Amino acid sequence: MSFPHHVKIVEVSPRDGLQNESQIIPAKVKIDFINQLSVTGLPVIETTSFVSPKWIPQLADNSEVFKGIEKIANVSYPALVPNIQGLESAIASGVKEIAVFTTPSEQFSLKNTNCSVTESMHRISEVVEIAKKKRIRIRAYLSCVLGCPYEGKIAPEKVGELGEALLRMGCYEISLGDTIGVGTPPKIKRLLEIVSRHVPLKYLAVHFHDTFGQALVNIYSALEFGIGVIDASVAGLGGCPYAKGASGNVATEDVIYMLQGMGIETGVDLKKLIEAGRFISKQLGRNPNSKVNLALGGPV
Numbered sequence: 001m002s003f004p005h006h007v008k009i010v011e012v013s014p015r016d017g018l019q020n021e022s023q024i025i026p027a028k029v030k031i032d033f034i035n036q037l038s039v040t041g042l043p044v045i046e047t048t049s050f051v052s053p054k055w056i057p058q059l060a061d062n063s064e065v066f067k068g069i070e071k072i073a074n075v076s077y078p079a080l081v082p083n084i085q086g087l088e089s090a091i092a093s094g095v096k097e098i099a100v101f102t103t104p105s106e107q108f109s110l111k112n113t114n115c116s117v118t119e120s121m122h123r124i125s126e127v128v129e130i131a132k133k134k135r136i137r138i139r140a141y142l143s144c145v146l147g148c149p150y151e152g153k154i155a156p157e158k159v160g161e162l163g164e165a166l167l168r169m170g171c172y173e174i175s176l177g178d179t180i181g182v183g184t185p186p187k188i189k190r191l192l193e194i195v196s197r198h199v200p201l202k203y204l205a206v207h208f209h210d211t212f213g214q215a216l217v218n219i220y221s222a223l224e225f226g227i228g229v230i231d232a233s234v235a236g237l238g239g240c241p242y243a244k245g246a247s248g249n250v251a252t253e254d255v256i257y258m259l260q261g262m263g264i265e266t267g268v269d270l271k272k273l274i275e276a277g278r279f280i281s282k283q284l285g286r287n288p289n290s291k292v293n294l295a296l297g298g299p300v
């Protein structure tokens with residue numbers, strides 16, 4: 001057992017979180033929220049998605065938000081990009097880092113992006129080619145790596161192969177998403193054992209959802225395996241689109257509290273993070289979906 005000394009937290013609340021909240025938050029509030037996150041010590045804040053507002057009206061203000069935030073030195077502000085049009089808008093808005101996404105599940109790919117996994121990889125390769133020429137860094141998400149709402153079980157081999165292909169294309173990090181939160185520690189271990197045969201551990205991140213209350217224990221298992229990058233969402237922003245009322249992203253506050261308890265550095269100020277989580281929760285008119293936030297701050 002050897003835990004990392006330092007863990008990089010990738011904050012996904014402004015994008016993954018708000019995209020899965022039914023309420024539409026004004027751009028001004030989002031900018032204020034991201035600026036608050038920027039001073040917590042978080043190294044990466046995924047700001048928005050350059051996807052058609054037809055699909056995700058919650059993030060229709062992508063350009064306004066990206067241009068409006070104060071960019072702090074040493075903080076990365078990636079934006080999700082689904083295709084070349086998205087990349088072009090992102091570039092026009094000054095984005096320096098993007099995230100692309102696909103999935104090992106054929107059914108999820110068809111329902112989510114209206115194309116097969118192979119077609120989706122082709123689409124990504126086109127985006128990546130242009131991004132590389134523009135010296136834009138590229139992160140990749142693989143969704144539903146431990147289970148799919150339509151297909152059920154997912155073969156870890158397929159996750160490994162896609163991860164390897166994305167790394168070869170030029171993505172600098174592959175984030176493994178348990179989008180429906182069905183993972184448990186033995187499944188995490190098996191997935192990482194197989195995927196790390198294709199993608200060295202240092203290029204892997206974990207993106208766990210708390211749908212079944214397993215996110216923290218799964219993160220612990222991933223850390224035990226040597227994973228050093230964790231995606232999380234302050235106040236647990238973002239529900240689960242496949243189970244109404246269920247939890248979505250693991251709360252960043254809960255992850256930081258656990259890491260602090262394990263003596264693992266993140267550089268994140270928990271107090272400031274809690275404040276940012278309470279600010280956005282107030283805007284959504286509900287309590288933070290974070291046990292640590294509620295325990296230390298009470299209801300909003």
Ligand SMILES: [Zn+2]
Pocket residue numbers: 012016207209238248249
């Ligand atoms: Zn997520």
